[in-house]
Amino acid sequence: MGMEGIGQRVVRKEDKRFITGKGKYTDDVKLQGMTHAHFVRSPHAHARIRSIDTAAAAAMPGVVAVLTGAELVGDRIGNLICGWMIHSKDGSPMKMGAYPAMAPETVRYVGQAVAVVVAETKNQARDAAEAVVVDYEELPAVTTVLDAIKEGAPQLHPEAPGNRVYEWSLGDKAATDAAFAGAAQVVSMDILNNRLVPNPMEPRSAVANYDAGDDQLTLWTTSQNPHVARLVLSAFYNIAPEHKLRVIAPDVGGGFGSKIYIYPEEIVCLWASRKANRPIKWTSDRTEAFLTDAHGRDHITKAEMAFDANHKILGLRVHTYANFGAYMSLFSSSVPTYLYATLLSGQYVIPAIYAEVDGVYTNTVPVDAYRGAGRPEATYVLERMMETAARQFGVDPAELRRKNFITSFPYQTPVIMTYDAGDYNASLDAALKAIDYAGFPARKAEAKARGKLRGIGLSCYIEACGIAPSKAVGSLGAGVGLWESAEVRVNPVGTVEVLTGSHSHGQGHETTFAQLVSERLGIGIDQVAIVHGDTDKVQFGMGTYGSRSGAVGMSAILKAMEKVETKAKKIAAHLMEAAEGDIVIEGGEFKVAGTDKKMPFALVALAAYTGHNLPDGMEPGLKEGAFYDPTNFTFPAGTYVCEAEIDPDTGKTTVVNFVAADDFGRMINPMIVEGQVHGGLAQGIGQALLEGTVYTDDGQLMTASYMDYAMPRADDLPSFDLHHTTTLCPGNPLGIKGCGEAGAIGSPPAVINAITDALGVRDIAMPATPARVWNAIHGRMAAE
Amino acid sequence: MTTVSMTVNGRQVSADVEDRTLLVDYLRNAIGLTGTHVGCDTSQCGACVVHLDGRAVKACTCLAVQASGSSVTTVEGLAKGDELHPVQAAFREHHGLQCGFCTPGMIMTAVDMINRHGGNLDEATVRHELEGNICRCTGYHNIVKAILDAASKMRMPAAAE
């Protein structure tokens, strides 16, 4: 293993350009003759459009075009799709209302686009957008699921009576009911998972360029999966056939799920560029991002857990209402179903589980997968229940968990998943040791002496990464396969280009993927270039989300590497007149085992391209491709412990210590893995303490800027104490499990469990703001 | 339209812009230096931090005409040729960035912070003074480490004097 191979903390190759200001993000793209788009957006959460008058706007300086939803529909630009078909428990398909890229008749959330102005400068477009006159007839709006399913609630889509998209279920109802009938004790809770806004720091942006000479469209976009964007834009939206559309996702400034989807603005910019015959750039401002990026979470769950007299879990029953917002976003239907309910077994042996999920429309921004997608919601339900159960029973929360852990693998849960490997006691032990769990009562007493309330909270999470295999997800209603592709191109001088279908938006693929090649061939990572994010360069791929790039994307690279090595060994054997089976690759050289014969990799590569002396019948060249379809999900898991201190005078919670013990399987670059955990923890702690989306009853988004939506800042967070335990994933050749979402999944319950412990209350809603905490303290004191 | 001239990273630049043009747009669009980023519209995120006559400012809160005649340093002007500024080097060494979008603003804020404190920083001060910069990727853990490390390195020459 070289200095830059697998397992090494190699500093990132991509950093050079980012720290010197040379990153190339979509908004940095500048084309000759480029115009700028500004969208006219609905100020109402629900309204009928009586008319749109664009005449004044069209006459303003610099305006190139003013286009409306009616024209878009007139040009047969397709409605936005949802890519995962879910069936209700009665067998009926989910009920979807039409989602046009600009509303021609009815708007259903504040911020929905109704028209676009294209002008020579951004300011001219913005000015002219002010002059577009839209005559709205306001309609009553509804923003919460429980209101939306009430009799007489405002109706969003005629196709979805009662605002219900689906009423889905998973698990064995009869067995679960029987488990509850035989239970010694039952724990019941209503659990809210607050709606979040992903907020990657780079706002979404699109640059569309129609080249009339070649009849070719190019889109630069802030995407986590450019190939899927091209496929969907071509196959469903009537933008251009795939071979006439190039999608480039250059450097992308964070995504967290929100940049998976194909949004109205990209569709409109492409369509408008062709219409205006000019390049067009649109870049979201931050308030637009709040109003139009897919939101995350927003579940209300009624949960019950049945235990026997020995505190062993007998069954779990949940009924979850998922707020989808006003339209179905690309993967939204899968989040509260196959990404959520399938993880409800957590790390525990739960013999019977029955989950019901109602998907509901409301007059809010569409909701879709956000970092963790469904798994944070499942973990929050389970880990709040376990903590509450422990307190209800008067037993140690760590011991209650330990007693119920799954300890033998593979383990088939009652909700589809088969966990392949894990050691939950190992991560629990590591976390408890690191936080000095035994010493907590003394620290609590010490805090009390200072007038502070201290609490400790645990969370034992599991997640499922690298959604797979394609055959299985297809049978569950997915519209895509979830394999990954790779091509390894060895150049005649021995440098290597790896083309991958996954995409980096901050995860450091240019480094970790190169580490894999370095490990195999013994060449430095600077001899390796990772190419991604351009549909003209990489043939196809599924992009990056759900922590799939390591487990699935790198496995595809490995498969392609193996093919390259096989051919290269044949060439080397031929050149050194040895048997193919005797060739070993070591430190950048091809050696004949048991002899001192060797040749550098670069000479073998050159021989492949000169073609002067190859084995008979062999094609020249050295490049191979592979598609890798995993056999199962991967199952990272771990234990998080939060120790929090509350100032009873202000209600402010300070996370004084946060320990994470994770099992991610094999880590290619531990430094990058730890960075992923840090970021996830910040988002999870943000959800628990700060972040929350607030709508007024009539659908105005009150938290639509950084003045109103509390993003975690450096001062809100502690330094983190990370630990790793390792069981290799048996499902892929590298043993990788995935690490990108763990922090966001495991941390919210740990924080809330610490706060409820400190306060001695059963529950507190997220985000546990100082006001909420102060009220909880006040309420408790009043009750005493 | 007004002609706005200033020194950016030691180079004299000049462009005709609308009076309402923000400094960040002047740098990005008129001058073509895209290292300085825009992450918000309320001056909360700090992606746009540059140095104006040696002090950190949010370039989205300042009009280009206000900066006329001044000396501006952006992230592109920190390194001396191939030699990274110690703060840049520390961000890389400590993995203080992921997507890199907040990074230019973070680095410019960090340089200013270290300069103002003469390199004498502790974790609490760094966290407190990063108040105006948001990073969504790193959880700040490694950014704080990077700044503290750079501060200690930048302090050394002064201590030796």
Ligand code: FES
């Ligand atoms: S862009 Fe200047 S603070 Fe956000």
Ligand code: FES
């Ligand atoms: S590195 Fe992505 S926002 Fe900071």
